[in-house]
Amino acid sequence: MSGNAKSSSIRDVAALVEAGLVSPAMMDPLRLVEARYDIAITPAFRDLIQSADDPIGRQVIPRVEELDQAAFQMADPIGDARHTPVKGVVHRYEDRALLTPLLICPIYCRFCFRRERVGAEGGLLTDAELEAALGWFRQHPDVREVILTGGDPLMLSPRRLGRIIAALSDMAHIDIIRIHSRVPVADPERLTPALLDALSTEKALWLVTHVNHAAELSEAASQALRHVQKRGIPMLSQSVLLRGVNDSVEVMEALLRRLVRLGVKPYYLHHLDPAPGTEHFRVPVERGLNILRGLRGRVTGLAWPTYVMDIAGGYGKVPLGPHYLEAGPTMMEGVTDPKGRHHKWPNSDF
Incomplete structure (x- = not known):
């Protein structure tokens, strides 16, 4: 890759192919993704990517799965x-x-x-x-x-x-x-x-x-x-x-x-x-x-x-944190420690 390309962000599928981050065979399918969702990978992030499937690559390199939409998914999921x-x-x-x-x-x-x-x-x-x-x-x-x-x-x-x-x-x-x-x-x-x-x-x-x-x-x-x-x-x-x-x-x-x-x-x-x-x-x-x-x-x-x-x-x-209190028939009866061991707890605290 040229020094000039190295200094700028990747912003399209052609640049992903040139950078060796996706195969040429994926260019046409990924252009469908590109048409819907923008691409941007900064030089700092690109330097961290070893492959499209590593933990950094997965976050920023488009995949054809992005065109799949489940029934429960929403364009505005948090209701902005x-x-x-x-x-x-x-x-x-x-x-x-x-x-x-x-x-x-x-x-x-x-x-x-x-x-x-x-x-x-x-x-x-x-x-x-x-x-x-x-x-x-x-x-x-x-x-x-x-x-x-x-x-x-x-x-x-x-x-x-x-x-x-x-x-x-x-x-x-x-x-x-x-x-x-x-x-x-x-x-x-x-x-x-x-x-x-x-x-x-x-x-x-x-x-x-x-x-x-x-x-x-x-x-x-x-x-x-x-x-x-x-x-x-x-x-x-x-x-x-x-x-x-x-x-x-x-x-x-x-x-x-x-x-x-x-x-x-x-x-x-x-x-x-x-x-x-x-x-x-x-x-x-x-x-x-x-x-x-x-x-x-x-x-x-x-x-x-x-x-x-x-x-x-x-x-x-x-x-959504894990819970450690243990419920009995009528009230809390105990607590589980981080190693999974069970302990009685004074009922007066409940």
Whole structure:
């Protein structure tokens, strides 16, 4: 591959073939996928891929299975549309709301629950639309937390991102600004001093980075996380439980340990949302629970994520963590420890 090609993102099937990531025989079938869902693989992510079936390749290289749609899958599985009072705002919970200033990402994950909306042409709010969205927040004092998402808010220019952070910071009722981003692992060079300067605020600002496998935490990604932390910005992570990517105790343990070594607190482990064409990533809930059971007692509580499911249709997240209390005929009678041993527990606690 030429040096010039190496320095740019892969954005179509022809480039995937040229990079040796898919065979020429797959070009025509995958063009049907490309016509429906955008492709983007940054140089940083491409350098981590050994094959289309490895844990990194599976996340970003399109597959023909994406054209299959099960009856239960939805174009808007978490109900963004029904909770959108004004363009760019999603208000699902009483005290917090999403602000989606754009729908562009550095990479397009093949399991994304917004895959019907995100893309290279995606949804950058105009100045008027952005001001209307910010105006909505000004008019809703019960909203205490703003989650910047998309798309990826760290794909914004430092000027535009700084404008948004400053506007939110000026609202007395906003206590927390949270940013969800793939940039630290997918395009770490994008975290320039100017972009980090744009995050300056007196409010409590948290950065939540999306990481699904320990291999994503390259030296460049790790250095980007350190740059964020040097600005005094606390960091959390979220992951999606994905078949063939992180659906084992050993792989999940390696990811969680790597995150806490880097000073990133694992926050959410998401059960896969029922987006179209994602069934090949689905892991049964019981397997997810068993993975967490296998981790209990093996990793520090600092590394323990909350396993959550977004109830399809926009009804909110619920935790799915394994349970250790044992029910008797009339009340709780005992508890099971991480090794599966049973213990009596004083009934007075119940």
